[in-house]
Amino acid sequence: GENVEQHPSTLSVQEGDSAVIKCTYSDSASNYFPWYKQELGKGPQLIIDIRSNVGEKKDQRIAVTLNKTAKHFSLHITETQPEDSAVYFCAASLTINDMRFGAGTRLTVKP
Amino acid sequence: SAVISQKPSRDICQRGTSLTIQCQVDSQVTMMFWYRQQPGQSLTLIATANQGSEATYESGFVIDKFPISRPNLTFSTLTVSNMSPEDSSIYLCSVEDREGPLGYGYTFGSGTRLTVV
Numbered sequence: 001g002e003n004v005e006q007h008p009s010t011l012s013v014q015e016g017d018s019a020v021i022k023c024t025y026s027d028s029a030s031n032y033f034p035w036y037k038q039e040l041g042k043g044p045q046l047i048i049d050i051r052s053n054v055g056e057k058k059d060q061r062i063a064v065t066l067n068k069t070a071k072h073f074s075l076h077i078t079e080t081q082p083e084d085s086a087v088y089f090c091a092a093s094l095t096i097n098d099m100r101f102g103a104g105t106r107l108t109v110k111p
Numbered sequence: 112s113a114v115i116s117q118k119p120s121r122d123i124c125q126r127g128t129s130l131t132i133q134c135q136v137d138s139q140v141t142m143m144f145w146y147r148q149q150p151g152q153s154l155t156l157i158a159t160a161n162q163g164s165e166a167t168y169e170s171g172f173v174i175d176k177f178p179i180s181r182p183n184l185t186f187s188t189l190t191v192s193n194m195s196p197e198d199s200s201i202y203l204c205s206v207e208d209r210e211g212p213l214g215y216g217y218t219f220g221s222g223t224r225l226t227v228v
Contacts, residue, residue: 042222045219049216096207099217102153103152
């Protein structure tokens with residue numbers, strides 16, 4: 001089955017700096033790669049996703065890149081703000097019921 | 112996008128007892144998913160619940176320990192049976208959400224934080 005590895009486990013940045021979180025996956029057949037943000041006491045919330053036929057996707061301050069050959073994808077957050085502080089999870093799937101999540105990255109944005 | 116109401120939001124239970132968690136969705140969905148998130152850990156799929164059929168459990172999870180009901184297309188329950196402290200976790204229900212802003216992906220409930228003492 002799919003195995004997703006995520007790095008780093010914790011990340012601390014100054015407000016205004018950029019943050020990058022990286023994930024690798026094992027199953028080359030996976031074709032959908034979402035990113036979730038989980039704030040304290042809440043369920044994960046989908047913030048951006050990318051499909052295997054696209055190399056990069058942007059939405060305001062966040063972007064995701066995908067390298068299918070190397071089987072890795074990354075989340076980029078620019079101009080970080082304190083409200084970006086949360087745990088971020090990457091995931092990979094081929095079908096709707098086989099999504100596998102990375103271990104999570106705790107991002108802290110210091111004012 | 113789908114709105115999920117999950118109850119209870121938290122509970123403290125005695126070992127050996129059972130707790131039933133409810134998940135209500137504001138729209139009809141084919142599949143509902145139950146996840147466990149142990150403290151500081153990632154999300155692990157427990158089972159997939161389809162209406163009208165038995166739930167499909169992932170490796171390491173069994174029906175006797177985590178019975179699931181799915182009586183209709185908007186509701187599901189997960190029971191954590193004969194609890195021990197190792198069952199202390201956040202339990203999350205989730206649905207496929209094709210109507211969300213990104214057109215795909217899962218929407219999660221806010222979770223049930225279970226502490227077993």
